[in-house]
Amino acid sequence: LLSxxxxxxxxxxxxxxxxxxxxxxxxxxxxxxxxxVASGEKTKTYTKLDERELRESxxxxxxxxxxxxxxxxxxDKVSLVKHKAGEKLLGIIIDxxxxxxxxxxxxxxxxxxxx
Numbered sequence: 239l240l241s242x243x244x245x246x247x248x249x250x251x252x253x254x255x256x257x258x259x260x261x262x263x264x265x266x267x268x269x270x271x272x273x274x275v276a277s278g279e280k281t282k283t284y285t286k287l288d289e290r291e292l293r294e295s296x297x298x299x300x301x302x303x304x305x306x307x308x309x310x311x312x313x314d315k316v317s318l319v320k321h322k323a324g325e326k327l328l329g330i331i332i333d334x335x336x337x338x339x340x341x342x343x344x345x346x347x348x349x350x351x352x353x
Contacts, residue, residue, distance in 0.1 A: 239264075239271045240311040240345045244300065246278030252321040253280070261291050268292070274348055276300035296352040309341065316341045 245253070264271070270292040275281055277300045285295045310317040314335040320328040332338070 239269060240342060241271055241273040242305065242309040242345065242348075243273055244276040244278065244305055244308065245280040245284050246276070246300075247306065247322050248280075249321050249323045249325075249327070252327065265292055270294075272296075272345075272349065274298055274345065274352065276303070276305060296349060298348070298352060309345075311338060311341045311345060314338045 248256075271294070273293055273295045275284060275295045275297050277297050281297055285297065287293070288295050306320065306322055308317075308319040308321065310319070314333060316332045316334075316338050318330045318332075320326075
């Protein structure tokens with residue numbers, strides 16, 4: 239999985255579910271993640287668990303590059319998830335190999351330029 243995520247503005251119920259149920263299921267299935275994570279109050283906790291949670295993270299300054307939604311790229315799919323606290327949860331899955339390839343290229347371009 240490739241993910242672009244903002245951890246500090248996520249609805250607490252969604253954050254709790256992701257960090258417990260979802261992560262456990264992903265680890266059990268041996269699915270690793272490379273994540274570009276916006277800096278914020280929960281970022282250090284998130285990245286500190288990288289090895290245990292089969293994840294490699296690179297942090298991007300949220301002040302310079304703000305993003306409000308999560309993007310997950312997997313196979314021929316791209317998920318766009320809005321899970322901002324206080325707002326309605328919204329998710330979109332795009333099942334298209336060309337669109338997934340484009341998002342994957344954008345991810346890799348960013349990933350390779352982060353240290």
